[in-house]
Amino acid sequence: MTFAELRREYEKDRIGDDIFARIQELxxxxxxxxxxxxxxxxxxxxxxWTDEAFDALAQSFITxxxxxxxxxxxxxxxxxxxxxxxRLTRFQLRRHLRDIRRRSVIDNLLDxxxxxxxxxxxxxxxxxxxxxxxxxxxxxxxxxxxLEKALRRASLVPREASQAIERAPRVYAPADLxxxxxxxxxxxxxxxxxxxxxxxxxxxxxxxxPSELLPIHEDMAEEEEGVEYASWxxxxxxxxxxxxxPLIAEPEPSPEEAALVSEAVTTxxxxxxxEEAEIxxxxxxxxxxxxxxxxxxxxxxxxxxxxxxxxxxxxxxxxSLDERWHRRAFDELVRSLGDAS
Amino acid sequence: xxxxxxxxxxxxxASEGHRVSAPNAEIEPTCPRPGExxxxxxxxxxxxxxxxxVYVLEVDGEYGFATVALTTNELDLAIxxxxxxxxxxxxxPFDVLIELGIVAPLWWAQLGPVLGEVAxxxxxxxxxxxxxxxxxxxxxxxxxxxxxxxxxxQVLAADCARTVIDEPEVAIVPEVDPEAVASCLANSxxxxxxxxxxxxxxxxxxxxxSAALELVQLTSRSLGPDLLEVVLGRVLNESLTSExxxxxxxxxxAVAWAPPRVGSGAERIDELVNARAERRIRTMRLITGAxxxxxxRRPDYCAARTEHGAVQVLPEEL
Numbered sequence: 216m217t218f219a220e221l222r223r224e225y226e227k228d229r230i231g232d233d234i235f236a237r238i239q240e241l242x243x244x245x246x247x248x249x250x251x252x253x254x255x256x257x258x259x260x261x262x263x264w265t266d267e268a269f270d271a272l273a274q275s276f277i278t279x280x281x282x283x284x285x286x287x288x289x290x291x292x293x294x295x296x297x298x299x300x301x302r303l304t305r306f307q308l309r310r311h312l313r314d315i316r317r318r319s320v321i322d323n324l325l326d327x328x329x330x331x332x333x334x335x336x337x338x339x340x341x342x343x344x345x346x347x348x349x350x351x352x353x354x355x356x357x358x359x360x361x362l363e364k365a366l367r368r369a370s371l372v373p374r375e376a377s378q379a380i381e382r383a384p385r386v387y388a389p390a391d392l393x394x395x396x397x398x399x400x401x402x403x404x405x406x407x408x409x410x411x412x413x414x415x416x417x418x419x420x421x422x423x424x425p426s427e428l429l430p431i432h433e434d435m436a437e438e439e440e441g442v443e444y445a446s447w448x449x450x451x452x453x454x455x456x457x458x459x460x461p462l463i464a465e466p467e468p469s470p471e472e473a474a475l476v477s478e479a480v481t482t483x484x485x486x487x488x489x490e491e492a493e494i495x496x497x498x499x500x501x502x503x504x505x506x507x508x509x510x511x512x513x514x515x516x517x518x519x520x521x522x523x524x525x526x527x528x529x530x531x532x533x534x535s536l537d538e539r540w541h542r543r544a545f546d547e548l549v550r551s552l553g554d555a556s
Numbered sequence: 557x558x559x560x561x562x563x564x565x566x567x568x569x570a571s572e573g574h575r576v577s578a579p580n581a582e583i584e585p586t587c588p589r590p591g592e593x594x595x596x597x598x599x600x601x602x603x604x605x606x607x608x609x610v611y612v613l614e615v616d617g618e619y620g621f622a623t624v625a626l627t628t629n630e631l632d633l634a635i636x637x638x639x640x641x642x643x644x645x646x647x648x649p650f651d652v653l654i655e656l657g658i659v660a661p662l663w664w665a666q667l668g669p670v671l672g673e674v675a676x677x678x679x680x681x682x683x684x685x686x687x688x689x690x691x692x693x694x695x696x697x698x699x700x701x702x703x704x705x706x707x708x709x710q711v712l713a714a715d716c717a718r719t720v721i722d723e724p725e726v727a728i729v730p731e732v733d734p735e736a737v738a739s740c741l742a743n744s745x746x747x748x749x750x751x752x753x754x755x756x757x758x759x760x761x762x763x764x765x766s767a768a769l770e771l772v773q774l775t776s777r778s779l780g781p782d783l784l785e786v787v788l789g790r791v792l793n794e795s796l797t798s799e800x801x802x803x804x805x806x807x808x809x810a811v812a813w814a815p816p817r818v819g820s821g822a823e824r825i826d827e828l829v830n831a832r833a834e835r836r837i838r839t840m841r842l843i844t845g846a847x848x849x850x851x852x853r854r855p856d857y858c859a860a861r862t863e864h865g866a867v868q869v870l871p872e873e874l
Contacts, residue, residue, distance in 0.1 A: 226575050229568055232559055274563055282571040285643070285650040289629050292576040292595055292671055293607040302606075310630070359683060370689065418689060 218297045225291050230277065238281070241301060242273040245308045254312045280311045320386060321416050327385075327392060328412055337400070344406035347397070357403045357411060365402040366415050369395050386420075476540045480547040483532035487525070494518060495525050496552040573649060577669035579607035585815060585855040588612050588622045588667055591675050593641075593648055595668035596624070598712055599838055599866045605711040609671065610662070611641075611654045619727055620839050620857055620870045621716050622667065626658040626709045633698045634688035639679050641672075648672030654679075658705050660713035661720055663838060665859040665868035715838045726837055732760040733844035734824035736874050747874050751843065760843050812861040813869075816850050826862075833864035841870045 216233050224231040230238070246254065247264055255268040256275060281287040290303040331337065338348045346352050357365075372395040374386050387395060399415060400407055487495065490511060497507045504522070508515045533544050577583075579595035588594065592612045598605035610624035629652055631640065637657040643650050648671045679685050691698050710717075719727050732751060740748040753759050811826045832840050846854050849871070860867045 222578060229571070229575070230560075230564060235560055235564060274561075277564060278567040282567045285571070285573070286629065288573075288576045288649040289609075291578070292609060293579055295578065295580050295597070295607060299606065310632075313632075 216297070218295065218300065221297065221300060222291070225287070229287065230281070235277075237300075238277060238304060239269070239273050241304050242276060242308060243269050245305050246272055246312070249312055254315055256315065275315075276308055276311045280307055280314075317420055321413060321420060324386060324392070324416050325409055325413060328396060328409065331393065331396060332409075336397075340406040344408045345400070346406050347400045350400070352403075353405050355405045357405050357407070361403050361405075362411065362414065365399040365411075366418050368398040368402055369415050370419060372398065472537070472540060473543075476536060476544045477547060479532050479536055480544050480551065483529060484548060484551050486528060486532070491521065491525055492552055494521050498522065499549060499552070576649060576671060579668040581669050582814070583669050585664075585857050587617065587856040588615055588664060589673075590614060591673050592670050593627065593646055593652070593672040593674070594670050596662055596666045596712060597668060599663065599666055599715055599868075603711070606708065607668070608708060608712065609652060610667075610709075611676075612667075613659065613676070616661075619720055619724070620664045620841075620868055621661040621720060622664060623659060623661050626655045626660075626705055627652040628655060628705065629653075630701065633701045635691045635698055635702065636686065636688050638686070638688060639676075640685040641674055641679050642685075643672070645679060646672030646674040655702075655705060656680075658702065658709050660709045661716045662713055663716050663868045664857045664870075665866065666712065666716070715836065719837055719839060723837055726835075727839050728841070730760045730841035730843050730872060731828055732763060733842055733848065733874075734763055734828065735848065736843070736845045737763065738824070739845065739847075740874075747845070750874055809863050814859045814861070815855050817848050817858075818850050829860045829867050829869070830862050830864060832867045833860075833862040836865070838866065839868045839870065841872055843872045843874050845874050 216237070221234060221237070224234055228234075243264075246269060251264045251268055255264065255272060257268050257271045281290075286307050290300060290307065294300040294303055332339075332345045336348050337345045340346045340352075341354075372387065372391050374391070375388060396412070399412065403411070484492070493511055494507055497510055498504075504515050504518045508518045511518075513521075529548075533541055536544060577595075579597050590612050593609060594612065595607055596610050597607040609627045611627050612622045612624055614623040616622070627641075629650060631651060631653055634640065634653050635657070638653045638655050641648075641652050641654055646652075654676075691702075693699070737748065739745065751759050809826065809830060811829045817825075829840070832838075849855060854871055854873070856870070858869050858871070860869050
């Protein structure tokens with residue numbers, strides 16, 4: 216297909232057979248670098264993308280981003296070659312993936328906010344609006360400068376470092392979320408609603424989202440071979456989510472299988488030098504390559520190369536295990552890295 | 557026979573609207589206006605720069621450049637300098653951010669189709685369109701995003717910025733179209749006297765190269781003595797005594813004009829444009845006749861593509 220043909224199809228149908236096929240292929244190329252537990256809107260099977268998950272992502276990308284938000288027009292306003300089209304579409308897809316994750320984060324925060332608003336020190340004012348009990352307020356919507364003041368106050372509340380492979384990091388510890396809500400309620404001289412808090416979270420996450428919602432994955436250059444996402448990332452997600460419980464019920468291995476898993480992990484762990492173990496530990500804590508490089512006094516390029524070596528070694532040691540036990544193996548590896556640090 | 561799923565056909569129907577023009581689509585070569593959102597591309601097809609969408613802030617008619625701010629669809633990466641422009645305000649099919657901190661000059665000939673238009677004050681003063689958090693830390697990804705945005709615009713603007721800053725004198729002195737001079741000589745056309753300003757100074761650079769020698773031979777004795785003074789004494793003879801020898805070899809390789817010139821393929825004008833392109837001065841004011849343009853209306857600018865790169869030509873009436 217030439218670019219002239221692609222352009223003609225766009226002029227005629229916007230998305231026809233050829234453009235659809237091309238977008239589907241790009242979705243597969245890009246998405247497989249990202250853990251499906253975090254970015255797929257349907258459950259991943261065995262820690263990997265499935266055809267159904269790719270199709271669902273292609274559908275939401277095309278309907279929400281390319282057509283409803285007119286981002287295909289944005290691409291076509293600037294593309295003059297097939298390479299341009301692919302480059303811009305990849306870029307659009309990465310934004311779409313980031314949006315999926317951010318929506319999850321804000322929805323989770325609002326769920327937690329809703330629980331808190333149902334209890335003291337808050338009381339329902341009227342409809343879906345709340346006030347701090349006993350506080351004298353005016354019955355009106357907040358002024359813009361009041362909301363901005365509340366936003367500034369909320370921006371001072373410390374946030375937790377997000378876990379790179381967690382679908383919806385909680386962002387605020389319970390006490391900090393309490394402090395944020397109280398600060399907002401005290402700043403407004405009127406009742407607050409979930410819409411006001413959503414707006415504040417959206418502003419805060421505008422600053423937060425790009426740097427914290429796509430951290431580890433953006434380090435993986437998509438054109439590079441051999442850095443493909445594997446089940447290790449999703450497994451480590453579960454290891455880091457003890458409080459939240461597993462995303463999918465996990466099977467239990469027999470004693471013999473459990474011994475095989477432990478042996479594979481022990482061998483793998485022994486193959487890692489202290490520096491490699493530290494790099495892996497930091498990567499799993501969600502640090503971008505630049506920060507890992509600073510922490511171990513190496514260049515970023517060295518860390519990128521080491522990541523590839525480490526991931527290849529993990530794959531090498533775990534591939535002999537039944538796929539069902541990969542997650543368990545990774546849990547053990549994460550624990551052993553934590554014990555050593 | 558199409559193999560599209562039903563959901564795609566339904567989504568396509570729900571989002572029908574006009575298609576956007578390609579960045580390199582042919583457009584009417586008219587002077588840009590502040591407030592326009594236009595695509596821009598590199599001057600030369602083999603450049604490493606990518607086409608982008610920009611917002612025109614100011615227009616300079618003397619050198620033929622527009623001061624533009626880059627725009628982006630990365631709405632999440634806004635900083636307080638940026639202004640959100642919803643599509644329903646600009647007429648563009650999508651929302652963009654105008655990045656008022658990422659600004660550079662671009663030649664008019666780099667500008668492509670208009671995608672939308674909105675007055676800056678209409679959006680700049682609306683606090684609802686400027687809500688971004690301050691950019692405080694270098695590890696905020698918006699920092700590196702802005703750096704890469706600046707780099708992209710610098711690649712597109714490099715030629716224009718270099719010429720405007722380093723060679724403003726050369727860029728601003730008009731050249732005279734040797735074909736127009738030849739036509740005046742052949743027809744004893746008194747318009748040639750317009751090459752002199754009222755104080756007797758020359759309005760254009762002397763004709764150089766072998767074109768000057770050719771024109772000397774064409775000089776008609778039927779011209780009055782005053783006009784002969786203009787043609788021989790100033791426009792042509794000055795070139796014979798200039799630092800660049802009149803007979804030095806110059807490229808006359810063919811130039812592609814857009815919009816086309818009448819009688820393109822004329823070697824003397826090609827020599828002039830090639831000389832500019834070789835020196836990487838990508839703009840030229842050209843005193844010429846209306847009869848040299850195929851269109852009814854003289855274009856505000858045109859692009860002349862040579863083997864050494866493109867030159868933007870700003871025609872002026874002889």
